[in-house]
Structures are given as C-alpha cells and as structure tokens.
Amino acid sequence: MTGVITYEYPLNERVRTLLRLEDLYDRVNHFYSLEHAHDHHACLTGMFEIIEVASRADLKSDLLQELDRQRTFLDALRDNPAISRDKLDQVLTDLDSAFSNLHATSGKTGQNLRENEWLMAIKQRAGIPGGTSEFDLPSYHYWLQHPADDRRNDLAVWMKPLQPVHSALSLVLRVLRESGRTVSLVATQGMFQQTPAEKPAQMLRLTIASDLACIPEISANKYALNIRFLVPEGVQKSRVYDRDVAFELAFCNL
DSSP states (O other), rough: OOEEEEEESSSSSHHHHHHHHHHHHHHHHHHHHHHHHHHHHHHHHHHHHHHHHHOOTTTHHHHHHHHHHHHHHHHTTOOOOOOOOHHHHHHHHHHHHHHHHHHOSSSSSTTTHOOOOHHHHHHHTSSTTTTEEEEETTTHHHHHHHHHHHHHHHHHHGGGGGHHHHHHHHHHHHHHHHHHHEEEEEEEEEEEEOOSSOOOOOEEEEEEEEESSEEEEEEOOOEEEEEEEEEEETTTEEEEEEEEEEEEEEEEEE
C-alpha cells in the first residue's frame, strides 16, 4: 500500500506512556537540530514535558524488565537456523547497551534538570501563557541571545541524562511494532467491529491510504474492537464516512 497514514492506538497505560515519550523525544531532537532561539525554547520546554511524563516511579523498572525479557527470549534463538545470526547479535548488543545504560542511571528521570534551580524557574514560568517573556526571565532572555552552537551545547548537557530512557523505550517500541501480524480488512460503510483475540493486544496499528478523506476513531476493550471512519466537518463536527474503507490492521504484543 503506497501513500499511507498509520495510526497507532495503545491498549494499556504503559504503552500509552511510551508513545507519548517517543513523540516528545522526537520533537526535542527536531528542535535541537535547528538554529533559532524559538527552536531551542521549544526544545527545552519539550525536555520539561519529558520529565513530567517520565516521572512515573515504575517506568524505569518496567523498561528494565522488558529489555531483560526480550534479551532472554532472543538469546534462546541463537541456534535457530531461520534466524540471521548477525542481525540477532546486533539486536542483542543493542539490548545489552540499553539495559546497562538505563540501569546505571540513578534517581528519577530528569533529576539533573530538577536540581537546576535556574531551569526549574523557567519550567515554572513556561506553564504560564507568555510567562517566559524577557521581562519575566531576563537571564533566560540573555541565554537565548547566545550563539546557536553555545545553546546547543547546553541543551546537549541537559539532555544527556535523559537519553538512556529514550534508547530503552525506542527498542521496546520497535520490538512491539515488529510483533504485529498485519491483516487486510474492510470497514463496511465506514464501520468495523471485531471480537478480540484470546490474547489481548497491547497496541493496534491501523494503516489507510492517505488520499482517503477520513480518520479512524478506535475504541477497544476485552469484549470488542470498534472502528468508525469519520469525515471531519469543521472544528468539532464529524460524520461517519459512508463508503467502504479498505485498511490494514496489526495487533501488536510483547
């Protein structure tokens, strides 16, 4: 299927947190690579969002547990002739590295940022609309006037302790996505319903052609999966797409 849009729908809170963090890390890395002071402001506020989302006490232990479980599972496949030994070794190396780096971190994710009073003053003001104006935070305004490379060096220092979580969750989500078996389905007049498989999935990946003027609305529980394809009409109104919609669906599970 060419020219497609993929929608991912988490089916538990842990995956929902990982997807939110992945999006935040992608945004931070995007703005970090740019030059303007507004870009680096967006990068820094993205870091503040990361430490808020990642403040769950069990996030680190969840990631370590999952990395170790995947490492044990894949290591048992070494003698399987259907598995590429080189690719397996590379994945195991990545898992070992991510596990070791995450295990070596101490305290909450972003503790280094929390202990920086200057950054926490910016974080507090950033929660207020227009709160980081130059007259509110003159020292921050002064920092934003530094050359882009100097700002980027500071951002890299602040970001470095957050990287082990990024590496770990990226690996876990990669394994989760690759676990899905994709099936081709049709939503009759924009509606689709299916009873779930015996083993509950942790995430759905739905793919449709990008030229279809509709978006999926997904609801799922242990009894049924319901998908409605909606046509956006204005800011708040929408209606069900009244044609058949071909789509692909993958149930992903760790």
